[in-house]
Amino acid sequence: MKAREIAFKVLCDIEDNNNYSNIAINKHFKNLEITNQDRGLATELIYGVVENKYYLDYIIDKLSKIKTQKLSTYVKILLRMGIYQIAFLDSISEYAAVNETVNLVKKYDKRSSGFVNAILRNVIRNKEDVLDINIDSKIMYLSTKYSYSPWMIKDWIKNFGEEFTEDLLEANNEKPSIYLRTNTLKITRDELINKLEQGGIKSFKVPTVEEAIRVENLKNIENNDLFKEGLFTIQDISSMIVGKVISPKEKSLVLDVCSAPGGKSTHLATLMNNTGKVVARDVFEHKLKLINSTVSRLGLTNVEVESFDASEIDNNSIDKFDYVLADVPCSGLGIIRRKPEIKYKAKAELKDLPSIQSKILYNASKYVKVGGILVYSTCTIQDVENISVINDFLKENDNFELVPIDEINVDLDNQDKGYLKIYPNIHGMDGFFISKLRRVR
Known part of the structure; x- marks a missing residue:
């Protein structure tokens, strides 16, 4: 064919x-x-x-x-x-x-x-x-030129202004780079780069995250021998930053309440040097299989994969974990370069998301020990799903506070305030929101 x-x-x-x-x-x-x-x-x-x-x-x-x-x-x-x-x-x-x-x-x-x-x-x-394109309305002109649901263009112009919005639309049209996360349990980044280049794959170090590699001309990844050997996994820089922000100590107990497809859970397990335990949860059987397959390919023995719905409360997990990650379901408006169908979502499809996100965050907060860390993240750039959810949570839960993010060597706005807003047109990576909270009592 x-x-x-x-x-x-x-x-x-x-x-x-x-x-x-x-x-x-x-x-x-x-x-x-x-x-x-x-x-x-x-x-x-x-x-x-x-x-x-x-x-x-x-x-x-x-x-x-x-x-x-x-x-x-x-x-x-x-x-x-x-x-x-x-x-x-x-x-x-x-x-x-x-x-x-x-x-x-x-x-x-x-x-x-x-x-x-x-x-x-x-x-x-x-x-x-x-x-x-002969269209007078600015919103409809941009909606046609870049192929977006008009409500998104309208929303972004209102929140970010016209110039920023056009920059964002341009950036979302660019082909996204492919990034690998070195499995540091099996190989160093330099050794992996050498092996990739021997296979004819152009590889570049990424300064933001020390285990990250940007690659060109890597085709048919699942059949790549280095991938099969578990020497690397595919993950975007923004997603790796989540693991770096959590930065779990060895022998910790970590919970990822919405784990699939497993990139962040396996990163946390690797950062802990295969010690302690990462409990990786999801609700769909096929997604749990995907996490298990990544865990076993990377040779991790400190990950426990469980079926659980993050929107339900788990009484057995209360006050139990040193670190909890709530990487919640979201509109995905930060990863349009990778999933262009997101551009055509109807506004009504997204209206229930903030309440689902708030519920998951609230449940996740119950599992954090006093002194422990709670990280909330999304792959969207919508404030209504991000900082608004966090501000509402903090109003109701004064036993948590935002803490400065100093674990990554990149200058992002609001790091000192305890949250990161990452935009494709400014930072050259997937749009993400990451916030870091500590349970104070």
Whole structure:
């Protein structure tokens, strides 16, 4: 199967089943024997089409009498793919973009091949006019150009201002770097870099976190021998900073109440040098399997994986733990570069999150010993899910206080106040919020 057909099938899966692109890609790519070149093009097409959906549909609606929402899934996806190649991929000739797309239409919806051919040729003929966005409203213009639900643009302009918002939209369009966390129980960062470079993988030290490596051209990670040997795991810098902020002492008792997929739990276990115990909890069976598989691949013996719902109170855990992490379910608006579907979430989908987050934080706080540390984190940039949740919690729980964050060698705003706000456009990493609290009595 060729790259474009693979991309088409994955995009249909995402469209019809509301799947995240990374999950759909993993599912469809799993047992495929394809070249790295085809894998690269298919991935580029999938993410490119998902990231630019509103803009591509705007172009289709300009040229087609039948509007996008009335088109069949097959025709809509193939038009988006064809237009994306013409508008964004200089490496692909316009002839190939049209020809290959029309061949796929003939295979999957033959009677629409003339229609698709005409639209794509029209895009090429009137490229400048067709690709231009003529919308007066600033919010709708940005919503179309960058493909976001308009409410997000409106919300960000209100909270951050227009200039910051446009910077953020630009940054979210960039391809995210891939970062590895060295498994320091098995290898040093320098030794791992040497092994990666021997395998032809460009590797760079990351100053922010001493076990972190940025890599280029690392393909097909799950089949990489160094990965299988447990010498590293994939984790973004922001997520690693959470572990550094907690910075657990050896032989401690640690609880991660929302652990999946296990990156932070296994980091904490590694920072404790495989001593003490990290209790890693989650509520879904498939996620617990994922945590277990990472724990065993990394050779950790100090992690206990348990099934428990963080929104329920566990009376057996009260006052028991030295450190508790509540990395709560959130809107994910800090990781749009990695999960572009988040851009299309409806505002109503997120309205219950702060109350869920507050409940989990409250429960988690009950498990902290006097003098112990509670860390609350999210991968979103929304204050309503972040500092507002913390401020509300502190009003009701005066036995906790925010404590300065001095465990990381990076200058982030509010470190001295006990919380970090990380933005992709300012810090070049996933958007995150991390706050550190101590139980004082």
